[in-house]
Amino acid sequence: MSGSSRTLGAAADPDAALRIAEEVVRLADKAGVAEAEALVVSGESALTRFANSEIHQNVASSEAFVNLRVANGRRVGVASSGRTDAEGLRALVERAAAIAANVEELEDWAGLPEPDAIAPDAVDEAWSDGTGGATPELRAEGARAIIAAADAEGVTAFGSFSTDAEAFAVANSRGIRAAERRTTSQLLTVTMGPDNGTGYAEDCSVDATAIDAAALGREAAERARVSANPVDIEPGDYPVVLNQYAVVDLLDMLGYLGFSALAVAEDRSFFEAGKQVASPLVTITDDGRDPAGLPMGFDAEGVAKQRLALLDKGVCRDLAFDAQTAARAGRRSTGHGLPAPNPYGPFPVNMSMAPGEATTEELIGGLDRGLLVTRFHYTNPVYPKRVVITGMTRDGTFLVEGGKIVGPVRNLRFTMSYLDALAGVEAVGRDRRCLRGFLGGSVVPAVRLSSFSFTGATRAE
Amino acid sequence: MRDLTGRALDTATALGATYADVRVVRRLEESITIKSTRVEGVSAGETEGFGVRVVVDGAWGFAASHDLSTAEADRVAAEAVRIARASATTIRNKVVLDNRPPAQGRYETPVAEDPFAIPLDRKISALLEADRAMNGVKGIAWTESTYSAQREEKTFAASDGSYTEQLITHIGSGLEANAIDGDEHQRRSFPDNGGLWGSAGYEFVRAMDLANNAERIASEAVELLTAPPLPSGTRTILLHPSQLYMQVHESCGHPTELDRAFGTEASYAGTSFLMPDMLRDGFRYGSDLCDIVADATVPGGLGTFGWDDEGVAAQQVPLIKEGIFVGYLTSRETAPRIGRQSGGAMRADGWNRIPLIRMTNVNLLPKPGMSFDQIVADTDDGLLFETNRSWSIDDRRLNFQFGTEIVREVKNGKLGQLYRNGTYTGITYELWRSMDAVGDASSWRMWGTPNCGKGEPPQTGHVGHGVSGARFRNVRVGVMS
DSSP, X not given: OTTOOOOGGGGOOHHHHHHHHHHHHHHHHHTTOSEEEEEEEEEEEEEXXXXXXXXXXXXXXXXXXXXXXXXXXXXXXXXXXXXXXXXXHHHHHHHHHHHHHHSOOOTTOOOSOOOOXXXXXXXXXXXXXXXXXXXXXXXXXXHHHHHHHHHHHTOEEEEEEEEEEEEEEEEETTSOEEEEEEEEEEEEEEEEOTTSOEEEEEEEESOXXXXXXXXXXXXXXXXXXXXXXXXXXXXXXXXXXXXXXXXXXXXXXXXXXXXXHHHHHTTOOOOOTTOBOSOTTOOEEEOTTOTTSOOOSBOTTSOBOXXXXXXXXXXXOOOBOOHHHHHHXXXXXXXXXXXXXXXXXXXXXXXXXXXXXXXXXXXXXXXXXXXXXXXXXXXXXXXXGGTEEEEXXXXXXXXXXXXXXXXXXXXXXXXXXXXXXXXXXXXXXXXXXXXXOSSSEEEEXXXXXXXXXXXXXXXXX | OHHHHHHHHHHHHHTTOSEEEEEEEEEEEEEXXXXXXEEEEEEEEEEEEEEEXXXXXXXEEEEEESOOOHHHHHHHHXXXXXXHHHXXXXXXXXXXXXXXXXXXXXXXXXXXXOXXXXXXXXXXXXXXXXXXXXXXXXXXXXXXXXXXXXXXXXXXXXXXXXXXXXXXXXXXXXXEEEEEETTEEEEEEESSXXXXXXXXXXXXXXXXXXXXXXXXXXXXXXXXXXXXXOOOEEEEEEEOHHHHHHHHIIIIIGGGBHHHHTTTTTTTTOOOSOOHHHHHHTOBOSOTTOOEEEETTSTTOTTOOSBOTTSOBOOEEEXXXXXXXXXXXXXXXXXXXXXXXXXXXXXXXXXXXOOEEOOSBEEEOOOSSOOHHHHHHTOSEEEEEEEEEEEEEOTTSOEEEEEEEEEEEEETTEEEEEEBSEEEEEEHHHHHHTEEEEOOGGGXXXXXXXXXXXXXXXXXXXXXXXXXXXXXXXEEEOOOO
């Protein structure tokens, strides 16, 4: 029995997922429901976690998720289930239909999305056999490479290596059919040295075998070594260089708070089409077909992903729409719907920031007196509409003088408008990384900002 | 169910597991979201599956599946063993568990009105009535009213003979009114940001009296638009229970998780400033008034149960006693490393996640003397912070910053000027040492956090906090960008 383990991708069969979705729509039709949309996600997820330079958690799960939205007239109900057997699907339809029969009408319900003229293509780059075939041994090997790099620098390694292989399928009663398989993998590590030095490194990829664990280990270990014995620095406004690990949070928060058509409709977003909100050096797009990120061909409503120019040279251009927000605006969805019901609205999950031309050394070299920040920790909106965020620096914060790193400083708290931060972008790095965002993957460069507001500092104990 | 659990345990032990446990979980969920009088989303969810956790060669392995067949039990148990063997290639310390007695029995959340038995249209109508009342206030931009219920049927079996069954029901509901003018966006919630949560039946929602508080909070949201921002300074602050419970959560609950102190959360949520040597040395965490207990037995809490997900019975564990750090939230593996037995704090977010050390109900105990209202009346010059709006704390849980929806000046014991965008910040132990008044039992109640994130892969925990409100001196307020 010990040889019975399946490879990770065995359950990620898009054809099987689509058959389940179509069966749910058929059952709903048979039950007398006017409109039905089924989203099926099935696959396997695994993660190996290490701490104190040893593996302490190693998990794998085989999961299925069926989400059904039905509508009778303007009455809409949603039900979900982890069961894919006949009885489970029948019960799912019954629950969704019962909800639709008992809710108030949605006055502006626009119906489920119609198929596009061109059906959403599966994105071949969304899948890698390297992740689909990932084993516990492969993940343990990655952990060992990180730990070896940490041992070489005399620091301790903590982190995780995850591999996910899933099938996504959507079918609706208006004829939408979409199915593809997707893989994602992420390896991250925090390293800690004996004198309060800490470091960080991360990589995300469709292909787990493309992640260079040893290089990540060396990067994080080196950072832990040079950040040892941090000193206090007075909080205040400093020019900064933000590493990619910090920049990803800027994109996440802009996506969460502003790039959604519903956020604009509810007047809770900063977004005004045509308004300059960031430096001309800042261009942010959302592109589900970008192979540099974690691609996907369609959204949870089965609508093909459109490329969005969210900020074009600092100017607000495009917004993310799902089917309902699009209908209210009299246009097509951009393919940014999340699973129903989704009161928060559409969301960009494939964001990237255009690279510049500066090397990391050039970014740092442009700081007369400022700070180099590795990443942010536990950020949270303080004033959401102005994207004022508070959070801490973490895993390596350094004072830079005369363009050279002077030494590590103790972690600082910031309270800062991310819009103001991006308005002050002076230079953008040429090297980008694919990193895990709130709901997907983001591809980001490092940046140099003219000013960042640090409002407090932590203590030694 | 014993067929499945027995099969998984037999297979795991036959393949070399020195310890194995299995949890079979079925979870039902129902949620209603109303936005500006539109019934925006109503959903019902169901998920079931099982997870097998094993120790092989001194290392942990875990595998899970949604397929509840005995053949799948064999496969998943074998997969868990294989994973444990892969883990064993890097371990430097073998897993040693405490010697808790085998667990046996059944526990159910006391429920007066089964939320899943109440007709959906009645639950929607009650929520709509409250939502409409908010929308009747001039100046409201949009509203959101929510209701959720969750029921978990959980069977736990272990290779030491443990077998328990639990039926746990959680429920939450709340209102949110939003007023917007230009860049200024103000929100008021009732009873709490994200709703008030507890382990109970629908009677818990009825008792909130949502409809009769709707107009008040909507009016406050509009009023906040023209209130001045909170000036910066160092002030006496009063934390209403709707904010104080979050302060307890972030600055006491998380740093007393022993896995954080041992570094096993370092790569995600962080570590803790509270290290085991400080336990031995009697570190002064707060003032003499500070008594904090992790209590999985208190009625109504989101962390109330019969046994944790390792089969350890619910209990009360002192964390801070008269201001001194005296205990941690622990597991069967971590507790022996500080010479103790598990306090029963291992909890998993469903069948497909491994148990982690989580808060149960981390409660600041009331102190006889004054109710919270009397503490306000006893304050000459202070600020009352109510209803959490934002939260952030560093990776060792020392430097925190919180914002609340509303702040009111307190002058000579009376409530006065309203302020918007109120924040306060500080260092955990400095704040708790500055606490000079805690409300009595008449102000004490359970609050709930249904969205506590921890672990990789991420898990969302439901944890409870009992608080009564408290006063703190010399706190920095009004952090402006």
